Amino acid sequence: MANSVDSIYGQVREMAANFEFKPEERINESALSKALGASRTPLREALNRLVAEGLLYAQDGKGFFCRSLSPEKILHLYELREAIETHAGRLAVARASDDELRELRDYLKSSQNEYVPGTPPHRLAEMDEGFHMRVVGLAHNPELVRALQNIYVQIRYVRLIAIRNKLDLTHTAHSGILEALMDRNADLVTQRLADHVRTSNEEATQTVRQAYSQLYVPS
Amino acid sequence: MANSVDSIYGQVREMAANFEFKPEERINESALSKALGASRTPLREALNRLVAEGLLYAQDGKGFFCRSLSPEKILHLYELREAIETHAGRLAVARASDDELRELRDYLKSSQNEYVPGTPPHRLAEMDEGFHMRVVGLAHNPELVRALQNIYVQIRYVRLIAIRNKLDLTHTAHSGILEALMDRNADLVTQRLADHVRTSNEEATQTVRQAYSQLYVPS
DNA sequence: GTGTTCCAAGCTGTATACAGCATGTGATGC
DNA sequence: GCATCACATGCTGTATACAGCTTGGAACAC
Numbered sequence: 436m437a438n439s440v441d442s443i444y445g446q447v448r449e450m451a452a453n454f455e456f457k458p459e460e461r462i463n464e465s466a467l468s469k470a471l472g473a474s475r476t477p478l479r480e481a482l483n484r485l486v487a488e489g490l491l492y493a494q495d496g497k498g499f500f501c502r503s504l505s506p507e508k509i510l511h512l513y514e515l516r517e518a519i520e521t522h523a524g525r526l527a528v529a530r531a532s533d534d535e536l537r538e539l540r541d542y543l544k545s546s547q548n549e550y551v552p553g554t555p556p557h558r559l560a561e562m563d564e565g566f567h568m569r570v571v572g573l574a575h576n577p578e579l580v581r582a583l584q585n586i587y588v589q590i591r592y593v594r595l596i597a598i599r600n601k602l603d604l605t606h607t608a609h610s611g612i613l614e615a616l617m618d619r620n621a622d623l624v625t626q627r628l629a630d631h632v633r634t635s636n637e638e639a640t641q642t643v644r645q646a647y648s649q650l651y652v653p654s
Numbered sequence: 655m656a657n658s659v660d661s662i663y664g665q666v667r668e669m670a671a672n673f674e675f676k677p678e679e680r681i682n683e684s685a686l687s688k689a690l691g692a693s694r695t696p697l698r699e700a701l702n703r704l705v706a707e708g709l710l711y712a713q714d715g716k717g718f719f720c721r722s723l724s725p726e727k728i729l730h731l732y733e734l735r736e737a738i739e740t741h742a743g744r745l746a747v748a749r750a751s752d753d754e755l756r757e758l759r760d761y762l763k764s765s766q767n768e769y770v771p772g773t774p775p776h777r778l779a780e781m782d783e784g785f786h787m788r789v790v791g792l793a794h795n796p797e798l799v800r801a802l803q804n805i806y807v808q809i810r811y812v813r814l815i816a817i818r819n820k821l822d823l824t825h826t827a828h829s830g831i832l833e834a835l836m837d838r839n840a841d842l843v844t845q846r847l848a849d850h851v852r853t854s855n856e857e858a859t860q861t862v863r864q865a866y867s868q869l870y871v872p873s
Numbered sequence: 874g875t876g877t878t879c880c881a882a883g884c885t886g887t888a889t890a891c892a893g894c895a896t897g898t899g900a901t902g903c
Numbered sequence: 904g905c906a907t908c909a910c911a912t913g914c915t916g917t918a919t920a921c922a923g924c925t926t927g928g929a930a931c932a933c
Contacts, residue, residue, distance in 0.1 A: 439887070440702070441714070464915075474888045476695070479916090483659070483699045487706035489800070495660070496894060498915060511797040518741030518798070519734070526733065578730040579737070581708070582801060658917070683885075693918045698886090715924060717885060 439473050444481035446471060451490040451501060452588045458503035462491070488585055502589075506643045509593060513636035516586050517629055519579055520571060524624040527573035527616060536617050539569055543609055550606040559605075560595050566609050570616070570628075590639065596646075597638040608634070658692050663700035665690060670709040670720060671807045677722035681710070707804055721808075725862045728812060732855035735805050736848055738798055739790060743843040746792035746835060755836050758788055762828055769825040778817050778824075779810065785828050789835070789847075809858065815865075816857040827853070 447467070456462060468478040482499045485491045491499050531539075546562045564587055571583050598605070608631040615623035666686070675681060687697040701718045704710045710718050750758075765781045783806055790802050817824070827850040834842035 461914095463913095465913090475915090476887055476889090480699055480702045480886095483702045484706040487703040496915065498895095508797070511795045514741065514745065514793075514795055515738070515797045515801055518737045521741070522733065522737030574733075576730045576733055578727070578734045582734055680884095682883095684883085694885090695917055695919090699916095715885065717925095 439477040440480045443471055443473055443477055444484055447478075447481050448485060448488075448490065448588065451485060452591050454501070454592050456501035458501055460501045461497065462499045462501065464498065489589060504589075504593060504643055506640050506647065509590065509640050509643050510636065512586055512590050513632060513639065516583065516590075517632040517636075519583050519586070520567065520632055521625045521628050523571040523574040523576065523579045523583075524612070524616070524628045525621045526576060526579075527570060528619050528621040528624055530575045531573035531616065535573055536613075539566075539573070539616070540613055542566065542569060543606075543613055547606060550603070556595050556598055559598050560591065563594070563598065563605055563609075564591075570612065573616070593639045593642055594635070597635070597642040601638065604634070658696040659699045662690055662692060662696055663703055666697075666700050667704060667707075667709065667807065670704060671810050673720070673811050675720035677720055679720045680716065681718045681720065683717065708808060723808075723812060723862055725859050725866065728809065728859050728862050729855065731805055731809050732851060732858065735802065735809075736851040736855075738802050738805070739786065739851055740844045740847050742790040742793040742795065742798045742802075743831070743835070743847045744840045745795065745798075746789060747838050747840040747843055749794045750792035750835065754792055755832075758785075758792070758835070759832055761785065761788060762825075762832055766825060769822070775814050775817055779814050782813070782817065782824055782828075783810075789831065792835070812858045812861055813854070816854070816861040820857065823853070 450456060462482070464475045464478055464482075468475045471478065482491060482493075486493050486499065490502060492502060493499050543566065546565070549558065549562060568580065568583065568587075571579050608627070612624065612627045612631065615627050669675060681701070683694045683697055683701075687694045690697065701710060702712075705712050705718065709721060711721060712718050762785065765784070768777065768781060787799065787802065787806075790798050827846070831843065831846050831850065834846050
């Protein structure tokens with residue numbers, strides 16, 4: 436598994452997630468493969484995986500292109516996220532052991548002192564993602580985790596921008612979700628997750644809208 | 655888009671969905687590429703897409719293998735399906751136009767006379783899938799559709815076996831879902847979709863369990 | 874008969890070659 | 904100045920070559 440395709444796949448996936456390719460930009464296979472120290476063959480295999488994941492798209496005869504993020508697409512991804520996370524929350528209430536919930540509490544506690552101004556955004560996003568992935572992990576369902584990971588990769592870039600200045604709110608929301616989980620209150624877990632995801636969605640959508648407006652309104 | 659990779663991808667996807675490869679079977683690239691009239695290069699690109707979709711998996715140095723379906727995996731996929739379909743149902747209540755709902759009603763009506771003994775299972779599965787995809791389409795969210803399509807491909811084989819003799823029940827359930835949609839009753843839509851998916855899940859899980867037991871109990 | 878070793882056949886993973894098409898540039902006509 | 908067209912460059916899509924590894928089986932020892 437430490438072969439070339441997997442390695443390239445991971446690297447290009449990160450590049451695509453972070454929009455190191457511009458939206459709609461064509462990916463030059465020769466240049467990228469050279470930059471990654473491989474030939475076009477394994478690169479193209481990795482690119483095809485990323486097409487299947489929705490991070491890139493392919494046009495016959497033209498090559499591979501970076502996806503773009505419209506406000507609508509962000510909305511759609513967040514709706515899918517809400518569907519998965521709320522359902523996972525319900526399952527977690529039924530399936531998570533007390534030990535697992537205590538681990539989640541410890542994770543939240545240990546990250547509490549990092550939810551302060553000065554923490555770099557990528558770290559904030561990482562902690563946020565870490566919490567959510569752990570919650571969904573408590574549903575003991577790898578397919579839910581898998582689907583959610585795919586979404587997070589796609590929205591990571593926007594979250595990274597939108598997450599600034601939301602420190603307290605995020606941590607408070609997470610604490611509320613944990614509390615509802617420990618109370619084994621499925622309805623409350625669902626509601627709080629839904630509220631939290633919707634809030635994030637509004638921030639993210641607004642972020643993309645602003646980015647769009649900046650594109651079309653020259654300075 | 656009518657190039658070799660896309661064509662091969664579609665064909666191999668069907669083969670994998672229908673388990674024309676046996677679970678855990680290694681895929682012989684040379685043989686398959688010859689059978690499809692192409693070389694190994696585009697075949698491998700298609701196979702990598704299918705790995706990303708979860709229909710196959712890859713082991714470094716060993717090649718590509720067909721997935722297997724355990725009862726647990728079926729359960730997990732159906733839980734994901736329930737999460738997506740119920741959430742889509744709620745959105746559909748808010749977003750579907752009256753015209754769209756009438757189209758759904760007409761679709762259901764036109765397929766009614768095919769829900770009878772004698773209709774081939776693949777046709778039944780197709781109609782069932784058609785109804786569900788249309789419902790989710792009413793949410794006006796391509797990401798939900800996309801995620802669900804991925805699930806349907808993975809469970810199609812099991813549904814094909816489990817669907818026999820469930821004719822009336824399926825159609826009745828669909829009618830109930832349509833009715834709740836036309837009443838714009840989100841809670842009822844959610845509940846009926848959840849019930850319907852869970853029933854299917856139980857049938858599918860039982861099907862796989864039986865297949866498993868047949869594997870290990872020699873005749 | 875059973876377990877082990879070794880080998881050959883065959884397969885995978887990657888690089889490279891090449892035909893054909895897309896694209897941008899410069900020349901040309903108006 | 905502007906649009907158009909032709910062309911050359913460069914890129915994609917696919918086939919093929921080949922090194923290295925996996926694997927199944929034969930030979931062999933016990």
